[in-house]
Amino acid sequence: MEEILPQLYRIVVPLPKNPLKEVNSWVLTSDDRNLIIDTGMNRKACSEVLMAGLEELKVDLEKTDFVVTHLHADHLGLVSTLVKENGKIYMGKLDASAMEAGSGWNRMADFAHQGGFPEDELQAAISNHPGYKYGPEQLMNFTYLLDGETFQIGDYTLQCVETPGHSRGHICLYEPNKKILFSGDHILIDITPNIQAWSHEDDTLGHYIQSLNKVNELEMNLVLPGHRRIIEDARGRIQELKDHHQNRCNEILAILATGDKNAYQVASKMSWDITYKTWDDFPVSQKWFATGEAIAHLVFLEGKGLIKHDSRDGLDVFSLKGKARLDSID
Numbered sequence: 001m002e003e004i005l006p007q008l009y010r011i012v013v014p015l016p017k018n019p020l021k022e023v024n025s026w027v028l029t030s031d032d033r034n035l036i037i038d039t040g041m042n043r044k045a046c047s048e049v050l051m052a053g054l055e056e057l058k059v060d061l062e063k064t065d066f067v068v069t070h071l072h073a074d075h076l077g078l079v080s081t082l083v084k085e086n087g088k089i090y091m092g093k094l095d096a097s098a099m100e101a102g103s104g105w106n107r108m109a110d111f112a113h114q115g116g117f118p119e120d121e122l123q124a125a126i127s128n129h130p131g132y133k134y135g136p137e138q139l140m141n142f143t144y145l146l147d148g149e150t151f152q153i154g155d156y157t158l159q160c161v162e163t164p165g166h167s168r169g170h171i172c173l174y175e176p177n178k179k180i181l182f183s184g185d186h187i188l189i190d191i192t193p194n195i196q197a198w199s200h201e202d203d204t205l206g207h208y209i210q211s212l213n214k215v216n217e218l219e220m221n222l223v224l225p226g227h228r229r230i231i232e233d234a235r236g237r238i239q240e241l242k243d244h245h246q247n248r249c250n251e252i253l254a255i256l257a258t259g260d261k262n263a264y265q266v267a268s269k270m271s272w273d274i275t276y277k278t279w280d281d282f283p284v285s286q287k288w289f290a291t292g293e294a295i296a297h298l299v300f301l302e303g304k305g306l307i308k309h310d311s312r313d314g315l316d317v318f319s320l321k322g323k324a325r326l327d328s329i330d
């Protein structure tokens, strides 16, 4: 447990055997209600550390509400075991409705298969997915947070900023007086937020870039992210993230310049910051994330008119349409 500012604390919750390593749980205390922003996965290693930190802070869970920046299991997983009867769970509307509607695993699996993901690996990819394994224990009642809505915890005024991209309903919280952004997985440092798409209609990367531009308008002294280090130079990091995705797009265009490919084949040729030597060595769960990320960039490039897809033998195959160069990500 670490004090960031008066009545604002961080508990670093471990994620064993997960490349993310840890999730940051942000705790705001007040005489009236407490607030916990993101929690960790629904697994023992997470709950032990989080509970110990909350005890150290003397946080009374009977007087505690939650904000979940997005629906992924490393942020939402533990909430259902912590929340008390009178506690509120705030979440962005689209992510909350997605949880209420139930899992979209079958739809994603169908689309992944169409994208060339091998049939025999699909089941393993889903059953090993942290969202499938470590999600919340039961259905919860969510209170929707909409763009611009504000609420108060002690000295802190928190404003919801909708930032679709990493997930459809991802939100950040902005404290305008102290100029702090709780960024969830919208802005991270050392690692880049995973941007995935599982349909041709869902331009998640396009939304993500728009959301980066939106947040860039805010005055930020401190960004408190969902994973890893606190960020001081928010603008610099936002520019790096935009450059990263532009480079990724150009890498994919160069891959397609060598011949038409499905999303799985594109993913297998992309460079990944991972310790495995070859694509075949990747654990199936990492192949899943990589393929989703490749699809997000392919859908984005198709929207920019640089590539197209058509169906060949039941698979979606992408090919170059214009020049193999994206000059600007905006």
Ligand SMILES: [Zn+2]
Pocket (backbone or CB within 6 Å): 023, 072, 074, 075, 185, 226, 227
């Ligand atoms: Zn996360």
